[in-house]
Amino acid sequence: MATTTAYVASAGTALPGEPVDNAVLGKLLGVSSEWIDLFVGTRTRHFGWDLGTGEVRRTLTDLAAEAAGQALEGAGLDPADIEFVVLATATPDTLLPTTATQVADRLGLNYLPVHQLQAGCSGAVQALDLGRALIGDGSRAGLVIGGDVTHRHLDIHRDRSRMPTEELVNYVLFGDGAGAAVLTAEPTDPVGASGGGVALRGVLNHFAGLGRPPGQTVDWYGISDRRQERPLLSEDYKAIEESVPVMAAEILWDLLGLVGWTVDDLDYLLPPQLSQRMTARIVEQLPVPPGIREVSCVTDTGNTGNALPFFQLQRLLPQLRTGQRAIALSVESSKWIKSGFALEKC
The missing domain is CATH 3.40.47.10 (Thiolase/Chalcone synthase)
Structure with missing residues (x-):
């Protein structure tokens, strides 16, 4: 590896x-x-x-x-x-x-x-x-x-x-x-930023849905079934509301263990961005220090799926100072995937 x-x-x-x-x-x-x-x-x-x-x-x-x-x-x-x-x-x-x-x-x-x-x-x-x-x-x-x-x-x-x-x-x-x-491969300052580069210290990507029904289905039609009435996009919101906050906390602990940090080492939190209401609920339940700075965007952008962590990164990078650390959490409810990453300003 x-x-x-x-x-x-x-x-x-x-x-x-x-x-x-x-x-x-x-x-x-x-x-x-x-x-x-x-x-x-x-x-x-x-x-x-x-x-x-x-x-x-x-x-x-x-x-x-x-x-x-x-x-x-x-x-x-x-x-x-x-x-x-x-x-x-x-x-x-x-x-x-x-x-x-x-x-x-x-x-x-x-x-x-x-x-x-x-x-x-x-x-x-x-x-x-x-x-x-x-x-x-x-x-x-x-x-x-x-x-x-x-x-x-x-x-x-x-x-x-x-x-x-x-x-x-x-x-x-x-x-x-x-x-x-x-x-x-080498530390490079984002244009307009100060200090050293931003290191990607760890990435978590774990399938956690063995034996569990999907929480979200994004379907697609072919030539033989395009006239069927089944919805293209469906969610089990009850399962999502119950599972995502719990999984977010698990991701936090898993990532901290992966990179050898504690919650007190963190300066910024990039929480899951399902919706403004859900994000607020998740952050309230996470065991993070009161002074940690949250970086969120979903209130203004809506849920843009795979784009969301990059919107958070774009807001985070100009704020990071040398020695500061950030952790990002992401839950995919389709078949329950826990993911996230840890960053440190060099």
Whole structure:
């Protein structure tokens, strides 16, 4: 196993269009903005498709390429410096060609490994883990990307007055977005930051769903079953509400044990970003010091799936000072995956 330390040189993000607030979304769905606030607590989200017509205006490729370009600029690197691309998503633009290769093409990258991971909320962490391994195998710099879009799973033409609550909530919970980070083999200061590099000290990626029913299902249709009525996106919210806070605490202890830290060593916490309400509930139950600084984004971005850790990274990196430490937690409820990572400013 490679033991070389990888460094997070920069992060970039992309959101499509103007923010959609609860009043606008509530009017479209026939529910009150107060109900949205009570159920998920998220204030705004962004969509790459038009709310009135359903027309797709920004694809995942568009968003991922924009975020990756921003990350490259933040690291002060050119595309020629990049030696691999890893992209994680649950909602690729097409099954083939992969969105990862489309993004590489958009960035002008060629003759390098390009990987795509099919995953939900844990995918961004899995991408970081694979990127770290590639750095350990001799690469000097690479791009890790995560993002998701909703247009395949949210149908604005459906009769929403007859939707069950567990399906309707998906229309207010999720948004579109992409994020990226540049990993390097040597400490590199993000442009505009001070001090040394940000070391990726440890990554956790554990399947923990043996024998458990899925908490979330993202389906897809082929030519033979496209007219079936089953929902494309469904969740067991009771299982998620019960399990995610417990799993988040387990991830915290697992990561601390992995890197040899205690909770008192932490300066920043990047908690799971399912929704504002759920995030607040998780943080309240975590055994962290009162002074720890939380880095969250879901209130403003909505749940953007694989993009979320990169939005948190982008907010965190300018704040980190030499010697400070941060820990990120992520729970994927599809088949219950515990994931996270630990960072330290050198």
